[in-house]
Amino acid sequence: MRDIRIVCHRGASRIAPENTMAALEAAIALGAYAVEFDIRTSRDDVLYVLHDDTVDRTTDGSGRIEDMTSTEIDRLDAGSWFSPEFVGQRVPRLDTFLDACIGRIAVYAEIKRADPARVRDMLAARNLLAEGWTFSFDQGIRAETRARVPDFRRMVLFEHVGSVERAVALGASILEFHPETLTPERANAALEAGLICQIFYAGGDPEVFKTAMDLGVTQFNIDDVETLRAVEGQLFTATAT
Template identity: 35%
Template sequence: MSDWPYPFLFAHRGGGRLAPENTLAGMMKATECGYQAVEFDVKLTADNVCVLLHDDTLDRTSDGHGPMAQKRFADLLDVDAGSWKGEEFAGEPIPAFSDVGLYCVRSRLMANVEIKPCPGRDVETGQLVARDAALFWQGESVPPLLSSFSYEALQAAVAAAPWLPVGWLIDHWQEDWQSRLQALEAVSLHCNHKILTAERVKAVREAGYHVLAYTVNDIARARALKAWGVSGVFTDELDLMRQDETLVVAG
């Protein structure tokens, strides 16, 4: 099993419930709460700039509208991605991956970068996110962990930056998980925590891979997953999870 430098707790989309998701304010909130690692989503603009956003459209998490795939980076500069979460976040921009990567490196904040392609843009998104991640974390002792639901995007990421660790994201159990991970030379399988059992975690661990679980917002569930051998969980409940000292140490 490969060395595992990451902590057990990852702040989901940066600030979890405490800040607007996928923003610099969210990353800062994770740091403020004492987190050592964050998870966030990266996709491409129409002119191939890597930016942070979960959805395919701007509507839910900003005052912008329409598909990200149709927006150039310049179109995003005046978009407010913070006001929906609270007045104190008014004017928070949709950040470029470069800004968040620089913040993470400077703050010694480890990262799980989820590659989140717009529809039909799997290959180029995987390539460009991996290329940028390799550049931003060049020379750092702990590289970012790349993950994606898109197997095609992960294949492209591995081809672009084979030295970066990758994990495959699944929402439903996949019986071919081992062959898929082997083909990617992945280090981890990232699962919806609801599909995990002690037996499944044991099988993945015995095959030489780590297991990460999303999105875990209950302390008892997090404890159980850790006892089974899960290496990390993504949580929205930043304050709550930090109250349990057994969850703060590495997985």
């Protein structure tokens, strides 16, 4: 049985408010291999860990982060929406977030709005580049990453590239599937091409996890760590007997 690597989506976002230091610490406590997080840029060019283009959903503030200064962002409460236990959590600055990852967890940096070369250099300065990787839903950012920082490991989505051959041609290291795009033929082709097979799944159906493991998926970008671990334990017991 292959080693399974857990990637905590936006940190351990079922335990703590997403994309906060608390979610990062919870992911580390769970023994996750990597933490996935999102990067945006403030009006005064400070990089932050935040998913949405506005702060409305996950803080006590409102407005677009790109229209806000770092002084304004640093004052926001990013925890109380999730639970009173997390009152006082802040929107992390990227440098602080990365500092807390050093020697503890690998990083998956999803760039929403930021200079990929700047992000790459921040990882490199902390020895996080070798195991780290990046992705963006923005086609322009993906192209810029390939052109300007080719040593920054890249992930691509199957739904974007449409084939394993295209993923290889783009120089990807990781090919991410969704449950609906993962098939035995595609998984086999990706593995034979030397790509890391990753799946993104925000749900908790054990059969989805089992099927992915059976097909050779080794990295799971997920929210429900507990269910994955239970399925992994069952499969390990079955193969050991």
